Amino acid sequence: MEYDGSAVSAKSATLKLSEMGERTKQLGSAMQDPNRQRKLILVIVCVALLLDNMLYMVIVPIIPDYLVDLETEQAARTHANSSVSRANRDNLDIQIGVLFASKAILQLMVNPLSGTFIDRVGYDIPLLIGLLIMFVSTCIFAFAENYGTLFAARSLQGLGSAFADTSGIAMIADRYTEEAERSRALGVALAFISFGSLVAPPFGGVLYEFAGKRVPFIVLASVCLADGVLLLTVIRPFSNGARANMPVGTPIYRLMTDPYIAVVAGALTVCNIPLAFLEPTISSWMESTMNASKWEMGLIWLPAFFPHVLGVYVTVRLAARYPELQWFYGALGMVIIGGSSCTVPACRTPGQLMLPLCGVCFGIALVDTALLPTLAFLVDVRHVSVYGSVYAIADISYSLAYALGPVVAGQIVHNLGFVQLNLGMGLVNVLYAPALLLLRCVCQMKKSCSERNVLLEEEPKGLYDSIRMQERRLRRKGLCTTTVNENELSETPRSLSEEESSGPELT
Structure with a gap:
């Protein structure tokens, strides 16, 4: 009887192992299906973009307060006055501005090299490198105890972003070759970028308040590690034998001299200037004019997520029906950004201020969703269909705006005033909008075959x-x-x- 029972148990275990092996085989075959793999790649890239933008913005409510605590502890150790003096406060503001800008500055310098590297080796290995660097920089942020370490972690994050952002967007453009599908997939990626940027300050502020400085960064590092493991599972970048057969992409300096790509890059820079310049200056302006509290300063950006997603959705739907009007959607977005920026100084309550900020984010959604697929289309019809360098140019455009913001915006407000800053940003956007008329003849080609x-x-x-x-x-x-x-x-x-x-x- 005991022998029969053990035989039945062995047979049952064998059946279970066989079922598990069959399910594993089915899962492996399902992951090799091109459509499923495209969707999984889109998920991986969207999570990477979400993480990068959360890491960019999560320090907004954490770092200023944390640096003040470090300054106070240092003063206490030297038996000096424990309160932060006005001179120290000014020095602290400069340190915060440099810290915030360091990511974008390094990203700006590395992008030309990362774009060329992506064109040579493909999109998967650079994405994995970017996720690994972002994981390391997030861990350094979690355990940093002085300004120098925080600066190193922030700069390292810029290095990771130069690889992860560029290769991720380029991978989407490569996997989704049809214009309608490409616009939809890039729109989803932009929605994750927006969500990461807008949800990160309340996410970081709440966890910092109740769990300490390390917890927000440990959570983000864990998600980053999981995304890297999923990338290795789905794509297997080191076993891709077809990489040697990739065509040679157009050099980035030649893409920069393409007049159509230059117009798109300029539009991406100009449309992001209001957001990049308002982020470091609007809190102090709210405190002086509205007597706003800390939570009001943090929450004014949160409602802007919904019009951003609405702008992405509207542009994707319109582009599917009227693809020849992509240039018009971008120009309309820049006019909306300009008008919204000019109305910011007229607001007198945080509730009123939310409306123009929603307008700015809605306009940015129109511009980005219309022009990012246009970059891939321009490469298809005028150059070689390899997208690393062209999206490195797009990343340079974003980085230029966000590198100037923390450094230049404060000086403009100090010398000219907050009202003049917003009027200038609005005027620049409105004046640049007609330049997108140059894209009209290019977009009309979408009625023909769009492949190179x-x-x-x-x-x-x-x-x-x-x-x-x-x-x-x-x-x-x-x-x-x-x-x-x-x-x-x-x-x-x-x-x-x-x-x-x-x-x-x-x-």
Whole structure:
């Protein structure tokens, strides 16, 4: 009887192991499915962007108070007056401004190199490198005990962002080749960016108040580590043998000289200036004009998340129906940003102030959602369809605004005043909006085939061209193709027989 019972138990255990193995095999095959893998990659990239922007903003309610405590402890140890003097307060403001700007400054310097690196090795390894660096910098933040260590951690975060942000957005653009799908996927990524930026200050403030300085950073570091493990599981970056067949991307200096890409990059910088300049200056202005409390200063940004998501949704829906008007959505967003920025100084209560800030975030959503897919489209039709360098240029545009904000905005307010700062930012956005008219002829090309035309007299160069030629062959039903070079844009209708006779097809 005992022998029969053990045999039954062994048989049951064998069946369970077999079922587990079958489920594991099904899970592995499901993860290799292209559509499922695209969705998982979108999730991984969105979590990475969420983490980066939470790390950028989570220190807003933590660092000023923490540095004051460090200054007070240092004064107490030297038997000096334990209160922070006015001179020390001014020095502290400079330290906070430099600390906030250090991430964007290093990101600005590294992006040209990271964009070229991404074009050479692909998108997955740089994303993993960025997540690893962000994890290390977050852990350093959690256990830092002096200003020098905080500065090193903040700068290191900028290095990680230069790899993670650029490779993540470029990976989305590469995996979603259709314009409507690409706009939708980039819109989802922008929503996560907005959510991370706006939810981080209350998240960090609450945990700092009730659990201490280390807990917010430990939580974010844990999520960052989990996202890196998921990336290794889904993509397996070190086992991708097709990386050697990647085409050579257009150098970043040539992309910067492209007039259309330069117009888009300028718009991304100008539209983010109001947000970058208001973040370090609006709290002191609220304190002096509204006598606002700390919680009111932190919560005025939270409602802006909803119009930002609304702006993303509206732009994605409009772009799907009227893709030739992407330039108009961006120009409209810049006008909304300009008008909202000019109305900020007229507000007299925190409730009134929320309205123009919502307008600024709504306008930024219109500009970003319309122009980020346009960058990928411009690379497709005018250059090589490799997106690392072009999104490094976009990241440079953002970093330029946020590097200048903490350093320049305070000086402008001190010398000219808060009202003049907002009027100037609004005027710059309104005046730049007509420049997007230059994109009108480019966006009209979306009615034709949007993939980069590969010269069929030559064999396909690498994985990206091969995939696009396969997709184009499946979709082709006597449609026209677009013949594009770097200096001019022209549409040449060609019949199916003419196209097939011009060179060998991929079989």
